[in-house]
Amino acid sequence: MTNQNTLAMDVGFTHEDFAALLDKYDYHFSPGDVVAGTVFSLEPRGALIDIGAKTAAYIPIQEMSINRIDAPEEVLQSNETREFFILADENEDGQLTLSIRRIEYMRAWxxxxxxxxxxxxxxxxxxxxxRGGALVRIEGLRGFIPGSHISTRKPKEDLVGEELPLKxxxxxxxxxxxxxxHRRALVERKMNRLEVGEVVIGTVRGIKPYGAFIDIGGVSGLxxxxxxxxDHIDTPHSVFNVNDEVKVMIIDLDAERGRISLSTKQLEPEPGDMVKNPQVVYDKAEEMAAKYRENMKQQQQGAPAALELPVAEEVPVALEEVEEIPDATEEVE
Incomplete structure (x- = not known):
């Protein structure tokens, strides 16, 4: 009797009933979900992952790492359990596509x-x-350094393989x-050793209508x-030539923007000396700088001071000169 009842129950439990039971206890997975899965089969260009779905999910090799790999074994091991990102919904075979790369990107950002x-x-x-600059990787993401933010005399192509400090x-x-x-990182490091009111020796590296760029120990000041x-000056070319060695005083350090502002005007013993006889300015630079610092000290203490610093007009930000910046996740051939 028992056997007959069991047989009747077996006959009454159809494929449709079984499918309904699976649906009842099946998890519903959606693209964008992060789920735990176990590797149960490694293939030449991918792997099958058990995430508790009806059909094993698949992860292609290009989705296994934020970095390029040649074989799944570089990242995954059989029976390993870890997190996976559901990249795409079920295909016609009911198989989900997974990614580790997306998880790594989210964490990298x-x-x-x-x-x-x-x-x-x-x-x-x-x-x-x-053409525009140099490419690096930060936490696996591709970073771009605009050419105007690379502080080195080397040709850009010679920088490949070189490690740079970056902000x-x-x-x-x-x-x-x-x-x-790169420039901002160097400027910050240099700024830690510089002070407003300090006299430094530099070399003229470039001349623009709005001023001269002075190399002071590997970083550029304006x-x-x-x-x-x-005295009024029509153009910096009337006073300086490229490669001239000059004495200048630091009048501002802007660490946030990576800028060093310089002056020879504040070092003039008499107005116009920089135009008429620059050597006099250089000879008395330390003496005039000491007076400048004393004036600054008086200003900070609230005492009247004879010295007022002009505000230099804005110089174009180097980042604005970049026309196109590569995507951080774009592959490089």
Whole structure:
């Protein structure tokens, strides 16, 4: 009797009933979900993963890592359990597509946002250059250094394989933009050893209508045209030539923007000396700088001071000169 009842129950439990039971206890997976899965089969160009669905999910090799790999075994091991990102809905065979790469990207962006918030200096190897600048990897993301933010006399192509200190200029996950500055990192390091009112020796590296760029120990400072002399100057070319060695005084250190502002005007014993006889200015530079610092001290103490510093006009920001910035997640051939 028992056997007959069992047989009747077996006959009454159809394939449709079995499918309904599976649906009742099956998890519903959606693209964007992060799920735990176990590797149960490694294939030449991918792997099958058990995530508790009706059909084994699949992860292609290109989705296994934020970095390029040649074989699944570089990342996954049989019977390993870990998190996977559901990349695509079920295909016609009911199979989900998974990704580890997406999880790594999400965590990488979170990390670089944290580093930017901390104003951290990071170091990275240059792995390629292009017309606009150099390419590096930060936490696995591709970062771009605009040419105007590379502080070295080497040709850009010679930077490949060199490790550079870098500061963050832009971190934008939505637009896939990760922009960094080598110049700002060097300026910050140099700024830690510089003081406003200090006299330094530098070399003229470039002359623009608005001023001269002075190399002071490997970083560039701007000697604005309004800070060259008390006398009117039509162009910095009338006072300086490229490669001239000059004495200048630091009048501002802007660490946030990576700028050093310089002056020879404040070092003039008499107005116009920088135009008429620059050597007199250089000879008395330390003496005039001491007076400048004393005036600054009096200003800070609230005493009247004879010295008023002009505000230099804005100089174009180097980042604005970049026409196109590569995506942080774009592959490089």
């Amino acid at each position: 979170e990390r670089v946002r944290q580093l930017q918030a901390e104003d951290a200096t990071v170091r990275s190897l240059v792995f390629a250059t292009n 963050f200029l832009e971190v934008d996950e939505e637009r896939n933009r990760l922009v960094l500055s 000697l604005h045209i309004s800070e060259i002399s008390h």
